[in-house]
Amino acid sequence: MKLVTRSQLGWPTSAAPTQTSTKGVKVHYAGSPVSKNLLAHHDLCVDHWQQIRKSHLANTVENYSDIAYNYGACPHGYLLEGRGLRRRTGANGNQELNRGHYAIIGLVGSEGLTQPTDAMLSAIRDGIELLRKHGAGNEIKGHRDGHATACPGKALYAWVQKGAPRPGGTETKPGTGGGPARPKVEPYPGAAFFLKDGKPALGKKSPIFTAMGKRLVAVGCGRYTVGPGPTLGPADIESYEAWQRKCGFTGAEAKWPPGKTTWDKLKVPNV
Numbered sequence: 001m002k003l004v005t006r007s008q009l010g011w012p013t014s015a016a017p018t019q020t021s022t023k024g025v026k027v028h029y030a031g032s033p034v035s036k037n038l039l040a041h042h043d044l045c046v047d048h049w050q051q052i053r054k055s056h057l058a059n060t061v062e063n064y065s066d067i068a069y070n071y072g073a074c075p076h077g078y079l080l081e082g083r084g085l086r087r088r089t090g091a092n093g094n095q096e097l098n099r100g101h102y103a104i105i106g107l108v109g110s111e112g113l114t115q116p117t118d119a120m121l122s123a124i125r126d127g128i129e130l131l132r133k134h135g136a137g138n139e140i141k142g143h144r145d146g147h148a149t150a151c152p153g154k155a156l157y158a159w160v161q162k163g164a165p166r167p168g169g170t171e172t173k174p175g176t177g178g179g180p181a182r183p184k185v186e187p188y189p190g191a192a193f194f195l196k197d198g199k200p201a202l203g204k205k206s207p208i209f210t211a212m213g214k215r216l217v218a219v220g221c222g223r224y225t226v227g228p229g230p231t232l233g234p235a236d237i238e239s240y241e242a243w244q245r246k247c248g249f250t251g252a253e254a255k256w257p258p259g260k261t262t263w264d265k266l267k268v269p270n271v
């Protein structure tokens with residue numbers, strides 16, 4: 001599971017009401033156009049998620065206390081935390097429906113990006129399984145079940161009606177507890193690994209840089225126009241320094257090379 005947490009998004013603890021159990025999960029989509037550019041740039045997914053929260057907080061009619069969804073799923077397979085675990089959703093239509101089910105949105109819309117990717121379906125499935133481990137029942141429904149709406153759109157609703165299977169069906173092996181493996185954390189390779197003659201080791205090649213770059217993109221710090229790839233380039237350094245600042249470091253401490261604190265927090269998987 002590729003989870004992007006609220007703290008990685010820079011959000012405080014959710015102010016939404018708590019609840020300990022539901023009948024299950026309802027699947028949603030954005031009932032408005034979603035740009036196909038998301039497919040090429042995960043940064044835009046994170047931006048889109050931030051925008052949804054902003055618009056919900058600004059909605060004085062619904063008077064939301066937070067983004068309305070428990071989780072979002074992007075086309076790259078990231079599960080974006082919304083209200084998160086054990087919080088009542090605001091997305092299902094009314095209070096009774098909100099108490100009945102949690103809510104996960106796939107970042108597809110009524111126009112533009114309308115077809116969920118396999119990675120997105122997997123991420124929704126990750127969210128369902130995560131919520132089940134924390135008090136959600138086994139029902140999987142669409143927003144339109146019990147409420148007059150087109151949500152979650154044609155494609156997602158067809159998938160929900162099939163029982164929301166994990167694409168490929170390979171992740172749920174018997175005896176493994178059903179969940180995908182957690183990413184391992186690459187031990188911090190040491191400051192010298194990232195430097196040459198005291199300067200950034202530009203041009204150095206390692207799969208670690210690709211893994212690092214992917215995580216930087218996941219946490220919304222990607223400054224890449226191409227890549228990330230295995231060759232250390234200026235965009236890696238810019239992205240990492242954005243991450244250091246996001247972690248609260250300033251001045252010389254927010255400069256290349258990566259330090260152990262920010263590296264561990266970034267959770268770069270083993271390569």
Ligand SMILES: [Zn+2]
Nearest residue numbers: 028029143151
């Ligand atoms: Zn909906």
Ligand SMILES: [Zn+2]
Nearest residue numbers: 042045074076
């Ligand atoms: Zn994405």
